[in-house]
Amino acid sequence: MRMDIAALFPDICTAVLNASITGRAIKEGKAQLFCHQLREYTENRQKQTDGYPYGGGPGKVMFVQPIVSCYEHVLEELNPQAQGLPSGENSETVPPDNSLVRPHVILLTPSGKPYTQADAVRLSQKENLFIICGHYEGIDERASILLEAEEISIGDYVLTGGELAACVVADSILRLLPGVLSSPENYEEESFWNGLLEYPQYARPAEYRGMKVPEVLLSGDHEKIRKWRQEKSLEKTQRVRPDLLENHKKAPS
């Protein structure tokens, strides 16, 4: 997978995603990551990336031009055979749309669709992702329309910018790529994979400050352990996220 992130503070994404497990995946070539500074794609002398909204109102809106130019730069890199792509003036030289490699575009915004593990699984199957980090009061609507962006929110709260949200989404996708986690059980057992929250886990010591690890986990009886975990998983979901349990019941097993 190639992942491009367009941001006003790309260093945030570079720092976060080049660390830990995602960093190792990138170093090992399991994914390519390019974080772009949107300011470098501006076409005004002041390198301004935002302006006051038409119609008035608070804050500033990110300009459409640097975002589309950054996307087109990536498009050119993905399609080295298609010269002069995709400016309107020489569109006669541009091959038909369906022969171009086009990244799937994601826009991080609090007004997007709530992000779930199912989205992470779906997006991990894409070859190319172009992720736009919104800022200020949002971005010019035309960027989202032109690039056919999938608008995603990571939760019902507002961050100062989309960079942290992009890191969350990118991390959740990169860890699902083949070979990134040591074994697929790592994620097949975890919260949300089967629509439930994960059961409680314990490691050494068997007793800490008088708190003992549940006997069943020391029993070596795998069937009993499986049942206990399933029970705990259901119990916790019921207590913390009863909404998930409703969907779990509806889903065909």
Ligand code: ADE
């Ligand atoms: N940008 C600011 N807040 C956000 C959120 N909750 N999700 C995605 N992008 C954001």
